[in-house]
Amino acid sequence: xxxxxxxxxxxxAERAYDGPPDYRVVGQHGMFPELSHDExxxxxxxxxxxxxxxxxxxxxxxxxxxxxxxxxxxxxxGRGFKDRHEVRKALLKDTxxxxxxxxxxxTMETRQQAGRWVTLRQADALNARAKxxxxxxxxxxxxxxxxxxRYVEAIDHxxxxxxxxxxxxxxxxxxxxxxxxxxxxTTGGMLGRYNDGxxxxxxxxxxxxxxxxxxxxxxxxxxxxxxxxxxxxQAFPEAEVVAIDVGAPMLRYGLARAKTxxxxxxxxxQGDVSNLADLADESFDMIHSCxxxxxxxxxxxxxxxxxxxxxxKQGGIVFHVEQPQYTPDMPLFEQAMRDWDAFYNNEPxxxxxxxxxxxxxxxxxxxxxxxxxxxxxxxxxxxxxFPQAAEDTKQEDYGRxxxxxxxGAVK
Amino acid sequence: xxxxxxxxxxxxxxxxxRPYFLDADVERLTNVVLVLTQELAVLRERTDxxxxxxxxxxxxxxxxxxxFSPTKQQAxxxxxxxxEYLARVFRILQQEREALTRDEASSEDVxxxxxxx
Numbered sequence: 328x329x330x331x332x333x334x335x336x337x338x339x340a341e342r343a344y345d346g347p348p349d350y351r352v353v354g355q356h357g358m359f360p361e362l363s364h365d366e367x368x369x370x371x372x373x374x375x376x377x378x379x380x381x382x383x384x385x386x387x388x389x390x391x392x393x394x395x396x397x398x399x400x401x402x403x404x405g406r407g408f409k410d411r412h413e414v415r416k417a418l419l420k421d422t423x424x425x426x427x428x429x430x431x432x433x434t435m436e437t438r439q440q441a442g443r444w445v446t447l448r449q450a451d452a453l454n455a456r457a458k459x460x461x462x463x464x465x466x467x468x469x470x471x472x473x474x475x476x477r478y479v480e481a482i483d484h485x486x487x488x489x490x491x492x493x494x495x496x497x498x499x500x501x502x503x504x505x506x507x508x509x510x511x512x513t514t515g516g517m518l519g520r521y522n523d524g525x526x527x528x529x530x531x532x533x534x535x536x537x538x539x540x541x542x543x544x545x546x547x548x549x550x551x552x553x554x555x556x557x558x559x560x561q562a563f564p565e566a567e568v569v570a571i572d573v574g575a576p577m578l579r580y581g582l583a584r585a586k587t588x589x590x591x592x593x594x595x596x597q598g599d600v601s602n603l604a605d606l607a608d609e610s611f612d613m614i615h616s617c618x619x620x621x622x623x624x625x626x627x628x629x630x631x632x633x634x635x636x637x638x639x640k641q642g643g644i645v646f647h648v649e650q651p652q653y654t655p656d657m658p659l660f661e662q663a664m665r666d667w668d669a670f671y672n673n674e675p676x677x678x679x680x681x682x683x684x685x686x687x688x689x690x691x692x693x694x695x696x697x698x699x700x701x702x703x704x705x706x707x708x709x710x711x712x713f714p715q716a717a718e719d720t721k722q723e724d725y726g727r728x729x730x731x732x733x734x735g736a737v738k
Numbered sequence: 739x740x741x742x743x744x745x746x747x748x749x750x751x752x753x754x755x756r757p758y759f760l761d762a763d764v765e766r767l768t769n770v771v772l773v774l775t776q777e778l779a780v781l782r783e784r785t786d787x788x789x790x791x792x793x794x795x796x797x798x799x800x801x802x803x804x805x806f807s808p809t810k811q812q813a814x815x816x817x818x819x820x821x822e823y824l825a826r827v828f829r830i831l832q833q834e835r836e837a838l839t840r841d842e843a844s845s846e847d848v849x850x851x852x853x854x855x
Contacts, residue, residue: 368783372776425759432757433769437776440749447744483752490753495742673754 345714347374347515352712353508354520357460357587358580360445360453360504369441373512376434381515381724384427385664391423392660411653411662415670418663432671435486435513442509443488446501457500460583466594467582469575476599478624479573482673485513491551491574503552503580510554516713517706517729521588524706524713524729525617526555529648530562532704532733533613537644542566542612546638548600548631549619553581553593559615560585560593568593569611571600601630603638611638614645618731621649621677628683632692639738646700646735650726653681664725677726685734694736702733 350362350370362370396417401407408414418424446453461467475492483490489502510522518524533540542563547556550570560568570593572578578595585593598605601623614635623631635645653662662681669677690696706729708715758765792798808816825832843851 364784364787365780368780369776371783372779375779376772376776419759428757428759429765429768430772432759433765433772436752436769437773439752441776443750444744444748447742447747450742450744451740482754486752486754488750488752495747496740501742671757671759673752 347371347378347511347714348712350374350511352516352520353511356521356584358453358456358500358504358507358584360449360508362445362508366441366445370438370509370512373434373438373441373509374515376430377513377724378515380427380431380434381727384423384430385724387423388418388421388427388664389660391421392418396421396424397660408659411659411666414659414663415666428667428671431667432486435672438509438512439486439488439505441512442505443501445508446504447495450496450499450501453500453504454496454498457579457583458498460586461579464582464586467578468594468596469578470597471575473573473597473599476573476601476623476627478622478627478676482675484622484673485668486673491572491577494576498579499576500580500583501576503574503577506577507552507554507580507584514727514729517708519706519708519713521557522554523558524708525648525704525731526558527707528704528731529555529615529617529646529733530558531707532702533559533644534562536700536702540613540644542643544611544613545569546606546611546614546635547571548614548616548635549622550577550581550595551619552577553585553595555617556593557585557588557590560590564592566592566612569606570595571598571603573597573599601627601634603634606638608637609640609643612640612643614639614643615647615735617648618650620647621674621680623680624676625679625683628680629688629692632688632694636693636738641738643738644700644735645694645738646702646733647685648704648731648733650681651732652683652685661725668726689734689736694738698737700733700735700737703731704733705730 350367392414397408400413400417408417479490479492487502487506489495491502493499493502495501507522510518519527543566545559545563545566545568547553547559547568547570550556550572551574553570556568556570560566570578570581572581572595575597578597582593582595585591585595620628620631639645650665651657653665665681666678668674686696686699689699706715760768789800789803793800
């Protein structure tokens with residue numbers, strides 16, 4: 328009996344571990360909240376729960392689709408699926424999809440609660456820290472009278488209570504702080520130490536694609552708390568970087584966080600990126616967005632593209648980083664699964680955005696068809712500690728994998 | 739004192755009508771179970787931390803935990819705790835079983851009876 332017991336740890340150690348790293352690898356910048364042992368354990372659990380859902384449960388949804396959902400549809404309808412919406416509606420009736428969905432939604436809501444508990448219990452301290460770091464700093468330009476775009480006001484994106492703009496008290500930064508500390512749980516650590524694997528990837532991609540580029544002024548639209556713009560600002564330390572977002576708490580937290588990370592060349596400006604009238608024509612060498620377009624709207628996207636065209640200098644580059652578009656060669660099952668976040672994780676424009684012909688939209692905004700740029704990037708993280716999206720073949724977490732497409736243009 | 743009450747606000751609902759994928763009651767229960775699963779993982783991690791710290795400081799070895807064999811007295815005490823624990827958790831099923839062999843009126847029925855002159 329005792330020999331069986333003592334053999335157990337050895338057997339466990341022999342299993343190669345491929346799960347998320349411990350939360351304590353997350354970078355502790357100066358705006359990082361205090362996290363207790365159990366609060367960290369909660370994020371560890373949630374990272375594992377998301378990984379379990381994508382590696383162990385989601386394959387069951389595919390199997391259910393192949394073995395019964397699609398055959399049943401064909402048998403009763405006498406034809407195949409005509410679009411992703413038909414696939415999703417058929418999946419909604421299947422128990423595997425229902426359970427995966429219920430658990431995925433519950434995990435997202437639980438993650439929000441876990442992060443909000445951490446930040447709200449120390450709200451006054453966090454807000455005071457942000458105030459001390461940003462007070463009278465010209466790099467924070469807020470506009471309290473800015474109207475919220477409908478696409479922000481209509482729904483709280485990715486089930487984040489209060490979205491990007493709510494202020495529970497004066498000078499509130501608890502919303503962005505919650506966002507920042509919980510990305511680890513949602514992505515299973517895929518975005519690296521400072522959740523900046525996307526920004527790191529963009530910086531490396533720009534340097535490789537345009538080796539001679541020396542941008543003097545860089546604009547990041549829909550910057551959020553700036554986690555992706557900082558690596559770009561660091562890659563071009565001589566550049567003057569402007570990060571635009573509609574949410575004052577994000578910008579306030581963003582500047583405070585950037586300063587504690589030693590990044591001093593970013594100005595955080597509150598604005599609506601479909602109308603940046605305060606910024607002069609042809610005043611930027613590089614304009615980009617990272618996982619932002621899907622949180623806008625069909626009506627605002629052409630205006631955003633037109634603004635980027637107006638603001639870009641001749642010879643300058645604009646690009647947008649997004650999940651891949653729903654092209655005809657993408658299976659309808661994959662399209663339907665990628666639509667999950669649109670309908671069940673409060674990302675309503677995600678579905679329409681991914682079927683839009685972005686090339687046509689860029690050309691309509693004034694960019695030349697022969698100067699469009701296409702590429703692909705995957706999160707760049709410290710490989711000793713973090714899982715690498717580019718090499719992760721064990722899971723396809725539709726829409727959440729840290730690997731993206733790039734579409735852009737040179738003016 | 740802060741004006742922000744984390745107990746009231748941490749679990750606030752996000753804007754947008756919530757989708758339900760299962761029978762709504764089953765899904766509500768699933769959400770409760772998920773959080774209990776989370777809290778069990780939190781406890782497990784805390785115990786693990788304790789064991790490692792105790793081992794590091796030489797108080798005990800993990801091997802001592804793995805090979806711990808309770809005395810008869812200790813085993814009985816632990817067994818009794820487990821019995822009590824299960825009885826608490828599954829109280830509703832015990833009561834369902836008792837109800838099978840009883841023919842009882844509800845308090846609502848009795849209220850009507852007792853209100854009569």
